[in-house]
Amino acid sequence: MTLDLQPLTVAAGQVAAALHAASGLHETWDAAAINGLLASGGNGLLASIDGIPAGFVLWRVAADEAEILTICTAPEHRRAGAGRLLLEGARNSLRLENIAQLFLEVAVDNAPAIALYRAFGFAETGLRPGYYVRRDGAIDALVMALTL
Numbered sequence: 001m002t003l004d005l006q007p008l009t010v011a012a013g014q015v016a017a018a019l020h021a022a023s024g025l026h027e028t029w030d031a032a033a034i035n036g037l038l039a040s041g042g043n044g045l046l047a048s049i050d051g052i053p054a055g056f057v058l059w060r061v062a063a064d065e066a067e068i069l070t071i072c073t074a075p076e077h078r079r080a081g082a083g084r085l086l087l088e089g090a091r092n093s094l095r096l097e098n099i100a101q102l103f104l105e106v107a108v109d110n111a112p113a114i115a116l117y118r119a120f121g122f123a124e125t126g127l128r129p130g131y132y133v134r135r136d137g138a139i140d141a142l143v144m145a146l147t148l
Contacts, residue, residue: 001050003081005089008044008056010035016046016056023055023072026107026134034058037069045089047073047082057086059094059102066094068104078112087120095148102148105141107132114142122146 008016013031020028037058038044044058055073059066068090073082094102105128106113122144131141 001080003054003085004048004051005085006046006048008034008038008046008058010038012046012053012056013038015053016044016058019053019056019074020070020072022074024075025070025072026132029070042069043093045086045093047086047089049077049080049082052077054080054082055086057090059090061094061097061099064098064100066090066099066102068102071104083113083116084120087116091146091148099148102146104144105131106144108140108142114144117144120146 013035016034017029017031020034037060042058042060044056046053047055053074054077055071057071058069060069071083071086091102104117104122106117123146124142125145126143128141128143130138132139
C-alpha cells in the first residue's frame, strides 16, 4: 500500500467534494465551496492510497495561527493512515510558515476523530455549545489545538 500527498488545487475540487460527500460528515461542501476557500487563501492536501483519492485536509492561516476547516477520509480508506498523513502534511507545511498553533473543531460524538487528534498531540481548549446543527438537533464541538 502506497500513501501519497499532493497539494489540493482547484483542479481537484470535484474529487475533494466527492470525498466530502462520501465521508459521512453532517455538513458537506461542494466543489464550488472548496474551490472558493482555496481561491481565497485556503491551503490543502489530497491524500491517495495506491493512486486512489482517499481524503483531504483544508486549512486557512490568520497571523501566526491556522485552523483546519475540514478533514475527511473516505470510509473505505479509514484506519489506513490517510488521516494521520494529512495531519502530518498540514503540520509540516504550517511549520515552514512559522505558524505557532493549529486549531480545529470536532463534534463531541466523533470518537474516532477525537482519538486520532489526541494521539497526534491536539489538546482540548474549549467547547462550542450547539456548534453543529443536524437534522436531529444541535451538537457541541470540542475546540482542539496543537502547538507547532
